[in-house]
Amino acid sequence: MDEVRRVTTTRAPKKITTILIVIVGILGLILIGVAIYFYSIRDTKDGDTAKTKTCGCYYIDPSVISECTDPRRGFMFETITVPEDQTCKAACSTSKLSTNLLKSTTKQDLFQICQLQTIQDTRCSEMTVKDKDGKIVTGKISTTDEITIEAKFDKAYTDYSFTINNEAVEPDVVSPDNLTIKKTLSNFDSSSLNIVATGKDSNLEQINSPVCRRLIEVEKEGASNVNEMQIQTKTENKTFKLSNITIKAGNLKDDSKITLLFSFNKSFANITMKDGFTLDASKGEITILQQDLYKSENFTTDTNFSQLSSYEGELKITVDVKDNNNSIGSTTTSVIFPTKESLEEEIPTTNEKSNFTVKNTGNLECVERVSPNNTILFTITTTNNSTTSQVISSIKDKLPLGFSYVPASTKINGTVSNDNDYVKVTDVGETKEIVWSKSGGWSLDAGKSIVIAFQASVGASALTGSNQNEVVVTPTEIPADPSSLRTEYIVSVQQDCDNPSTTPTEPTTPTTPDTGIFDTTIGRIFAGFLILTIGWYIYTKPFGRVVISKLVNSGAYKTAEILSWKIFNPKKYFEEKTISKLRKKS
Known part of the structure; x- marks a missing residue:
């Protein structure tokens, strides 16, 4: 042991x-x-401290502007703030508009909705412009109107002011809680009003919110007038022709009562044009394309501009614009017609290939299957990028499954167009196809564009998720690049656009969460x-x-x-x- x-x-x-x-x-x-x-x-x-973002939408009056190009043209805004990782979609709807409270004759369902994907400054949260009757101005006033501008802010700031056409003016009224400012204006002598509501925060930083900006046109009342006529020419198959006439005429409203009397300083018959021209009241322009100048049905007699085909030398052409048979003014310009010899000596050349590009956009990224959020506005812009005039024979839009064309919703270059004259809708399988065309096609000068806007509604058969709206342009000449004649716009269809159904996303690599002070080597040492x-x-x-x-x-x-x-x-x-x-x- x-x-x-x-x-x-x-x-x-x-x-x-x-x-x-x-x-x-x-x-x-x-x-x-x-x-x-x-x-x-x-x-x-x-x-x-989760990050957020703010987006919005706004309404525009198509009688003022037809495209979502400038938020200052909006007359009402709606905003929404969401976490940064979520889709931001403000819920504007024309059904929310009360037309009896708007200074406009536009029908409720024709007002357009535009999206603002990101709003950086939301400190000025709301601004309205009203006339003396309390109606909201949608984009146009007269020189004799009186308007009141009201802007609201998210909290109290200092140095409030309105900027009118780059000139700062103090508000007439500041509310007791220091959140609302007002200004009344009248007797306008400018052609437009560029309005900005602003103030300064505690850091003396200037408030600059897109929600509180407006651009309003001022219509000058008075007699209509004619200022200028521009004539473009071209040579086709050794024949000299007028390719486009643009007449500058102000204060015209309705082209159905307008006639154009053309006269010449030589022995040619006077001709009166009753159809075939387009009035853009916002620009004060009357436009006539080549094919309409040589079409007899556009005139009161069988005589048209073809009577000038054999003329040589300088010719003065005068147009007298009449509104309801009353002359509002006339203007004259000169055109030099070449000699036959110079036309014969012209070296034959092959036709230049067409060079068109097309863009398709929509005013919404997401639509639903039920009213009032089941209508989308598509805008097709076709541009002639060649150095000569070119002709488009047709423009075709292939709607997604479950989408339908809204009758009488087409606007060509901002003007409401008759479906019987330009639009043909056909069934292609279970989908719809829209074709816009006209006799002789649309002739576009170099650098010019044609803009077709129309509405489509979404039905119960539309597929949830991304839907492709495809556009194809057909020119009369061989295209230089056929791929440029096609484009598409992707729109999402959801049961509820505010709460879209989740879609698969690419898996992300798991990351090790930070643990504070021990994230760095120095911290560990x-x-x-x-x-x-x-x-x-x-x-x-x-x-x-x-x-x-x-x-x-x-x-x-x-x-x-x-x-x-x-x-x-x-x-x-x-x-x-x-x-x-x-x-x-x-």
Whole structure:
């Protein structure tokens, strides 16, 4: 028994090593706790400061402007703020408009909706412009109108002002809560009003919100007038022709009552044109294309501009514009017709290839299957990029499944067009196809465009998700690049555009969450140095030595030490277990 006992050796503990191991273990647990603490703080902070974004939509009056090109043309705005990672879609709907409260004759369903994808400054949250009867101005006023501008802000600011055509003016009224300002204006002598409502924040930063900007046209009342006539010419198959006539005429409203009397300083018959021209009242222009100048049905007699085909030399052409048979003015311009010899000597050239490009846009990115959010406005813009006039024979739109053309919704270059004259809708399988065409096609001068806008409604058979609306343009000449004659617009169909159905997204690589102060190498080195310093400090103090001595001599420590031998020193573990059993027997 004594010999067996001699196997046991009493090992003096290596105090420093043991103590450091214990200290590192304790502080390691503390380090883990600190990491968890900072991680929880980080998560809370991130949740409290989640980034958001603001978007909006606005309404425009098609009698003022037909395209969503300038938010200042909007007369009412709606905004919404969502988390940055969500789709932002403000819910404008023409059904929300009360036409009896608008200064416009446009029907409710014809007002257009435009989207603002991002609004950076929302501190000025609302602005309205009303006439003296309290009706909202949708884009046009007269010189004698009186308007009141009202702007609202999200909180109180300083140095409020309105900027009218780049000139700052003080508001007439500031509300007691310092959130609303008003200004009344009258007696306008400019052709437009560019209005901005603004103020300054506590950092003296100028408020610049797109919601509080307006551009309003001022219609000058008075007699209609004619200012100028521009005539463009071209040579086709050794024949000299007029290719386009543009007449500058102001204050005209209705082209159905307008006639154009053309006269010449030579022995040609006067001709009166009753159809075939387009009036753009907003620009004050009457436009006539080549094919309409040589079409007899556009005139009161069978005579048209073909009577000039054999003329040589300078010719003065005068147009007298009549409104309801009353002359509103006339203007004259000269055209030089080349000689036959010069036309014969012209070196024959092959026809230039057509070079058109087409763009298709929509006023909405998402539509629903039920009213009032089931109608979308598509706008097709075709541009002649060649150096000569070119002709488009047709424009075709292939609607997605479940989409239908809204009758009488077509506008060509901003003018409402008769479906019987230009539009043909056919069924292609289960889808609809729209074709716009006219006799002789549309002749576009170099650099000019034709814009066709129309509405389509979405039915129950439309597919949820992305839908493709395809457009194909057909020119009369061989295209230089056939691919440029096609385009598409992708629109999403959802049951509820505010809460679209989730779509699969590409998986993202999991990232390790940040844990605060230990995210960097410097932080980790500092933490390690701090642990060693604290451990050494505890060891050098009497109290620390007492605690460590009790810990080393505790049963828990000894049990842990024996278990560590089982892994790292099996021989010693076996010896200790054997001695322990013998001690229990004795």
